[in-house]
Amino acid sequence: MCFEVKERDLGGRIGALRTRRGVLETPTLMPVVNPVKNTIRPAELKDDFGLELIITNAYIILKHYGREARDVHEITGFDGTIMTDSGAYQLLIYGGIDTTPEEIVRFQERIRSDIGVILDVPTGGFATKQEAEHTVKETIRRAKESISWREDDTMLWAGPVQGGRYLDLLEFCARAMGELDFQIHPLGSPTQIMEEYDYATLVDMIATAKRALPPERPLHLFGAGHPMMLSLAVALGCDLFDSAAYALFAKDGRYMTQSGTMRVDELEELPCSCPICAKRDAEDFAEVTKEEREGLLARHNLYVVVEELRSIRESIREGTLWEHVESRCRTHPKLYCGLKRLLDYREYLELNDPLVNRVVRGLFFYDEVSMSRPEVYRYKERIASRYSRPKGKDILLLVPMPEEKPFTKSKICNSVKEFFRDREDVHVCFYGDPFGVVPSELSETFPLSQFESAIGLGKAWRESAEAFISTKGYKKVFILGQELKGAKMINSLEELKRVLDPLGSA
Structure with missing residues (x-):
């Protein structure tokens, strides 16, 4: 096995990809x-950005240097791991x-590429169904043939x-490719969809491919390199990821940030402290030649992407990837559409999300979108x-979730204990968002008291509470303060x- 998963959060993972030139930590970027x-x-x-993996184009090497081209590491001057594309992008364009x-x-074997790509036939973003089927x-036919070569x-x-x-x-292709002898699977044809900012469709494509491919193989998203969308994909x-955006944006005078893109000639201050920006003011970019400005911008853009991937990996380690994704996806309406589409795959996320992360932290809830994170979905399911009411607890008392945590140490809970200290048949549960109904005996279990919420009481809890009442077999049910x-x-x-006194003790 060439890929080992080290850490998980949501569907994201930190992995170790073994190549003949060493072990690479993922998720990572391959600059084009x-x-x-x-x-x-x-x-x-490699020296300045710490990148151990790049991607270059075997077809361009073939056309420029001929069929007897030397080792790709000598051609590029890069002594790390090199992936070569086959020319499929040129075929698409x-x-x-x-x-x-x-x-x-x-040819890719001859030039000693470390990771090769077959010459597939890209679907593109605007193909008809018939064209896509072709x-x-x-692509599947060529993939099968390539193994013998x-x-x-x-x-x-x-x-x-x-x-x-x-x-x-896409699902059919993923299942077919997953049965063949490949170690990595790039997701083809996302570039035009990303150029349209159609992140909802991109989410559908990634989720469909992931669920159909073998989980032990890395998924490579072709052409993705803007920092604001990387966490959603992870x-x-x-x-x-591979991208030439860092250089293409620089050529056009565009300055990347983790939340979007700016025109460098419109900036009065540089909102960054990377090695390029820390030594310069915004006006310095106007005082150099076009070629020098392009080089400076490309380096800045790449530093921003590298920093974002480091932040994403650390979020996975800390179990805060959801918060990271939420913050990035609220920087653009189309990204937010992608985040909302992500909720359609909550079952997939819950399946891959660890029960407890290495670092246990409280959860943050901002709105209804936050309430769809895997921990809530898992708890409600x-x-x-799986839950049965405690034996002898025939009367359910639902009280609102208090501000104090854990709930069992709250003023309302202490009052309930005092009022019903002589009764053994009253079962206290807390109601409210984001978790719906929380039995008192579970309330100190992570994450039922380890969260902060800006939602208030909300309405989503009602469906969970009604289902809880109808399935748990209580003889009497009372709720404090709500219908x-x-x-x-x-x-x-x-x-x-007063209502319970005539009933007597259980």
């Missing part, structure tokens, strides 16, 4: 390096390329998943399917005591 001309020397990517699937596979069938068993191979926005085709399970189907409302504990 033009083998002929580059804005940042590849050696700098230009409609044809001057090589064959077999030639480009053998790209899927042809390999000779170097120390090299890793990537089998792209095509189908684009047609999720049934939360769904993407492990590898388990309280519905609820299946329960008698009381306005005070004194009122409840």
Whole structure:
């Protein structure tokens, strides 16, 4: 096995990808390096940015250096791990390329690529269903054929998943590729969808591919390199990213931040303290040549992406990836649409999210979106399917969740204990958002008292409370301060005591 998962949070994971040149920590970025001309020397990517992996284009090397090209590490001047693309992007953009699937596979072995990609047929973002079906069938056919062309068993191979926005085709392709001998799976054709800021569709594509592919294989998201969307992709399970955006944006004078992009010539201050920005003022970018400005901006942009990935990995370790994703996705309405689409896959997230992280921290709830995080979904599912009321507790008393935590140490809970100290049949549960109904005996269990919320009482708790009442077999149900189907409302504990006194003790 070439990939080992070390840490998890949501669908995201920190992994160790083993290549013949060493072990790479994921999630990570592969900067796209033009083998002929580059804005940042590849050696700098390792020495200054700490990047151990780059991606370059085998087809461009083939066309520029010929079929007898030397080792790709010598061509690029990079002594880390190198992945080579096959020319499929050029096929998508230009409609044809001057090589064959077999030639480009053998050529990647010849130039000593560490990770190769077969020459698939990209679906693109605007294909018809019929066109997409052709790209899927042809990609699978080429993938099967490519296995017999390999000779170097120390090299890793990537089998792209095509189908684009047609999720049934994408799932079919992912399952077929997952049955073949590949170590990595790039998700093909997301670039045009990301250019349209259609993050909801991107979420659908990633989630569909992840659920259909073998979980032990890394997922590579082609063409993704803007820091503001990386955490959303990681939360769904993407492990590898490649992008030339750091250089392309620089060429156009665009300055990346973790929450968006700015025009550098419109800035009065540099909102960054990376090694480029810490030594300069905004006006310094206007006082250098265009080529120098492009180089400075490319380095700044890359520093921002690298910093974001470090923050994401640390969020996974701390179990705070959800908070990280929420903060990033609220920087743009289209990203927020992607976050809301993520909620459609809460069952997938819960399945992959650890029960308890290495570092246990309280949860933050801001609104209804926050309430869909895996911990809440897991609790509600388990309280519905696994919980039984304590023996002898025939009377349910629902009281509102207090501000104090844990709930059992609250003033309202102490009052209930005092009022009913002579009764053994009253079962106290707390109601409210985000968890719905919390039995008092579970209230100190993580995360039922380890959270902060800006939601207030809300309305979502009602569905959980009504289901709890209808399935747990109580003889009498009372609720303090609210009207609820299946329960008698009381306005005070004194009122409840007067109602219960004629019933006698259990």
